[in-house]
Amino acid sequence: MLRQLDRGASKSRVQLPEPEKRNRVHQSSKQSIGRNELQFWTAAINQSLYIAWQKIERQLIIIMSFLVTALWYCRRLYAYLAQLLKWWSRYLHRKFKKNLSVLAEVDLLGYCAREWKGETKQAKQMKAAYKELFWRHHVKYIRPVRRDNYSALRAVLFQIFSQGIYFPPWMRERDILKLPEKLLYSQGCNWIQQYSFGPERYTGPNVFGKLRKCIETLKTQVELFLLGYLLEVKIRVYRLYKFNTEEFQVSYPEEYHRDWQEISLLTEDDHHYHIPIIRIRD
Known part of the structure; x- marks a missing residue:
């Protein structure tokens, strides 16, 4: 089925x-x-x-x-x-x-550490002198100036301009080379008659001519004594290589008017000059 x-x-x-x-x-x-x-x-x-x-x-x-x-x-x-x-x-x-003629300010002790790294007698003296400036004279900074024969003049003029110190009236005269006569009679003649600039002595009948020559050749050699009188400023110089002596701190000129402004210089060898910056801290 x-x-x-x-x-x-x-x-x-x-x-x-x-x-x-x-x-x-x-x-x-x-x-x-x-x-x-x-x-x-x-x-x-x-x-x-x-x-x-x-x-x-x-x-x-x-x-x-x-x-x-x-x-x-x-x-x-x-x-x-x-x-x-x-x-x-x-x-x-x-x-x-x-x-640059004048550099920016730097720390004084830092500058010393860079410039004087050895342990020689001179280096130790310089380090001690810088510390003396820092702690006792309140010099906290320094403006290095170009190292040449113009360093003192640059340092002085820089401070005059930066501090707003007026130039003496005789510098506003038109003919600067005719001013020794006026300067002689305004300041007295002893400082010119007795002053010597290198081998040259400013005495005798041709004193003004010699002084004019000195001013013309001022760019090759600067004497702080003459510079202080000409600019009518008191120049205080810290001479580091004279540390621990009476000549460590000197003024140019030694006799100055009370109304003259004071500026400061710093030198390690009486050849090159820098600008110390004084800061008195509270």
Whole structure:
């Protein structure tokens, strides 16, 4: 009985109507064509993407190589420019510092430590002298002055200008070389007659001519005694190499008017002079 039913079912499945068979075949062929088209387009798209990527990859490699090379050159150029700028800055600093007549103020003891590093007898004396200035005379800072034959004149004039000290009336005359006569009669003649400037002594009938010559050549050698009289200022000088002697602190000129302003100088050898800065702290 069961076998008969199976045979009937199989016959019913196999014996389909002709239109239905054609419909199924048509659907199957369409599905097959669709799958083939999908595979074709998928392969085509993959192939196109692969070809495009190969071209883009080459360009990207070229671009990345160019960017890496450019970055390397930029870093080298930046390092070179930085070194050049640093060298130029140091050169200008040295040039500017060399051309300065009076430098900015620096700490007195720090300046001493840089200038006198050894343990020689002279170095110990200078260190003791600087400490004496710092603690007993309240000299806290120093303005270094260019070391040449003009250092005393530069130091004196700098303080006159910076402190607003008026020049004496005779300096407002039109012809400065004719002023020794007026200066002689206004201050007395003893200081000129008795004054010697190197091997030259200002005595005799040609004293004014010699004094004029002295003023003309003042830029080559400066004598603080004459400078104090000419500018009408009291010049106090701390002579460090004379430490622990009566000549450690001297004034030029020794005789001066009470209304004269006072300025200070500092020297280690009586040849080069600097400006001491006095600060009295509370």
